[in-house]
Amino acid sequence: MAHVTAAPYENLITLRDRVREEIGKVVVGQGDAVELLLVAALARGHVLIEGPPGSAKTLLGRAVAYVLGSSFKRIQFTPDTAPDEITGFYVTKMGERRFMPGAVFANILLADEINRTPPRTQAALLEAMQEKTVTVEGHSHRLPDPFLVIATQNPFEHEGIFPLPESQLDRFLFKIDLDYCDPESELEMLRLPHTGVTPDMLGELQPLLGVVSLDRARRELDATVVPETVARAVVTLVRNTRAHPGVELGASSRAAIHLLSAAKARARLDGRDHVERDDVRAVAPHVLRHRLICREGTTPDEVLAAALTAQG
Structure with a gap:
């Protein structure tokens, strides 16, 4: 092209x-x-x-x-x-x-x-x-x-x-x-x-x-403000996927970085210069689902639902 x-x-x-x-x-x-x-x-x-x-x-x-x-x-x-x-x-x-x-x-x-x-x-x-x-x-x-x-x-x-x-x-x-x-x-x-x-x-x-x-546009993204509560919510969500009893391998530390980057981009596309917890929740399934290895009888969607509920 x-x-x-x-x-x-x-x-x-x-x-x-x-x-x-x-x-x-x-x-x-x-x-x-x-x-x-x-x-x-x-x-x-x-x-x-x-x-x-x-x-x-x-x-x-x-x-x-x-x-x-x-x-x-x-x-x-x-x-x-x-x-x-x-x-x-x-x-x-x-x-x-x-x-x-x-x-x-x-x-x-x-x-x-x-x-x-x-x-x-x-x-x-x-x-x-x-x-x-x-x-x-x-x-x-x-x-x-x-x-x-x-x-x-x-x-x-x-x-x-x-x-x-x-x-x-x-x-x-x-x-x-x-x-x-x-x-x-x-x-x-x-x-x-x-x-x-x-x-x-x-x-x-x-x-x-x-x-x-x-x-x-990427420089705008890099300047996005991440409140401490949102950063902690990202870490909590990722760690919740590892603690689920139906999971053999949960989301990695790289997944946390990817999750926050995607949330920042979503915030910017929504006209905001700061990330909200709703941004994290909106992109979480697309960032985390493919990274989870579940035991028989458990699905990634079930793990994510539980992790998001535990996050509050």
Whole structure:
């Protein structure tokens, strides 16, 4: 995707509303998911989108890339996808060793069907997602800033898949469960312009941020005030997930950092310069659910409900 000039926005509330409006041109009925993706972009977090086939996971990822006005690459994961397709590799040309960048060298990487590729290839994303660098043949290469991974997976696929390990799941700020939209939204979807079976509106989306404006928005996020009571509520909630009797592995310390960052982004998008406990509670399911390993007979939602109730 080529770099484009983003339209200016007055404040983050306006940005939130315009992002939902723009992406609504091609993805109908998924406003909450759109807002979570914007929160993740502001909070410098990666996102895992899980949903059935045909629920617009890939289209949503592409639309977000267009609206953010950032460089974009997509890789379709398959069982034979090699790690160097992710990170890059060296070639010799005219006697000189040259680095050929892989798919991660973009502001937004759409990793489609991430659970269809083996662990060795999945692991190639780990350093990139956490350190914003890749190491090839002993040489480190910095990734563009910003760098955001939007990964998708189909929970109903059971043959030939490789579930993500806990260490990699913990690197995703959010796991968004995408379901089919309501009947009215599906009816509206049929009214969208199409070329054959494909929505024909991506090229008409208006970029709203761009790299410079996204950096400005992130600086606003960094200046968000976190009251002591809210910080303690974050720690209490995370620790409550570890204390639940139905849990083998609760939320990590990294989860607490991610939870607060997402709450700060939500506060800013709501027009506030400070975080409230309601911000924490609103984003908690999307930040914590995928990090919990529960014993048989217990679900992550049950653990979260108990942890939130105990928090008061």
